[in-house]
Amino acid sequence: EDKVVQSPLSLVVHEGDTVTLNCSYEVTNFRSLLWYKQEKKAPTFLFMLTSSGIEKKSGRLSSILDKKELFSILNITATQTGDSAIYLCAVEPPTSYGKLTFGQGTILTVHP
Amino acid sequence: NAGVTQTPKFQVLKTGQSMTLQCAQDMNHNSMYWYRQDPGMGLRLIYYSASEGTTDKGEVPNGYNVSRLNKREFSLRLESAAPSQTSVYFCASSEIRAEKLFFGSGTQLSVL
Numbered sequence: 251e252d253k254v255v256q257s258p259l260s261l262v263v264h265e266g267d268t269v270t271l272n273c274s275y276e277v278t279n280f281r282s283l284l285w286y287k288q289e290k291k292a293p294t295f296l297f298m299l300t301s302s303g304i305e306k307k308s309g310r311l312s313s314i315l316d317k318k319e320l321f322s323i324l325n326i327t328a329t330q331t332g333d334s335a336i337y338l339c340a341v342e343p344p345t346s347y348g349k350l351t352f353g354q355g356t357i358l359t360v361h362p
Numbered sequence: 363n364a365g366v367t368q369t370p371k372f373q374v375l376k377t378g379q380s381m382t383l384q385c386a387q388d389m390n391h392n393s394m395y396w397y398r399q400d401p402g403m404g405l406r407l408i409y410y411s412a413s414e415g416t417t418d419k420g421e422v423p424n425g426y427n428v429s430r431l432n433k434r435e436f437s438l439r440l441e442s443a444a445p446s447q448t449s450v451y452f453c454a455s456s457e458i459r460a461e462k463l464f465f466g467s468g469t470q471l472s473v474l
Contacts, residue, residue, distance in 0.1 A: 259402070284462065292366075292452065292465035293405070338404060348393050348456040348463050349420065352404035 252277045256353035264361050267329050271356045273339030274321040286338040329360045368453050368466035375443045375473045383438040385453030393456045394436035398449040443473040
C-alpha cells in the first residue's frame with residue numbers, strides 16, 4: 251500500500267522566518283509528486299515534481315524531489331501571515347491520473 | 363467560469379438517514395473524484411470516474427455509492443449514514459492527462 255508521511259504535523263513561526271516542510275513516501279512507482287496549499291476550503295495546486303534534483307520555484311516557495319532517498323521538501327522563505335495554511339503532499343500513480351495518495355498534511359501558522 | 367461546484371456546503375444527518383452530495387464541473391474534464399478529509403489523515407479517495415459511464419472504488423468506498431450522471435456531474439450517495447462518515451467531502455476533476463486536480467469548496471457533513 252502506498253504511503254506518504256509529512257513532517258512536522260504542525261509548525262508555528264513568526265513572519266520573516268524560513269520554513270522547510272518534509273514529505274517522505276513509500277511508493278513503489280509514481281508518475282508525479284504534488285504539493286497543495288489548503289486554506290479555508292479547497293486545496294489549491296502549488297507544484298508538480300517528476301524529476302529528481304530539479305527545483306521548482308514560485309516566488310517565495312520552492313520545492314525539490316529526491317527520488318533516491320524518497321522524499322520531497324517544500325521551502326517557504328520570508329514567511330507571511332498569508333502563508334498560514336495546511337500544506338498537503340501527494341503522489342500520483344503512473345497510470346491513474348488524479349488518484350492521489352495524500353499525506354496527513356502540515357499545519358503552518360505564521361504569527362505577525 | 364465556476365470550476366467545480368459542490369452542494370450542499372453543510373449538512374447534518376441522523377444515523378441511518380440517506381443523502382446525496384452533488385458535484386458538477388464546467389471545465390469539460392473527463393475524470394472526476396470524491397475525496398474525504400479527516401483531521402490528521404489528509405485526503406482519502408472514496409470513488410473516482412475516469413470517464414463518463416465508468417466508476418471505480420478508491421481507498422475508502424464502504425458505505426458510499428456514486429453515479430456519473432453525465433460528463434459534468436458526479437454524485438456521491440450515503441445510503442445509511444453512520445457517525446464514522448462525519449467528514450469534509452471534496453469533489454475534484456481533471457483532464458485525463460492533467461497535472462493537477464481542481465477541487466470543489468467542500469461539503470462539511472456531520473452524522474449524529
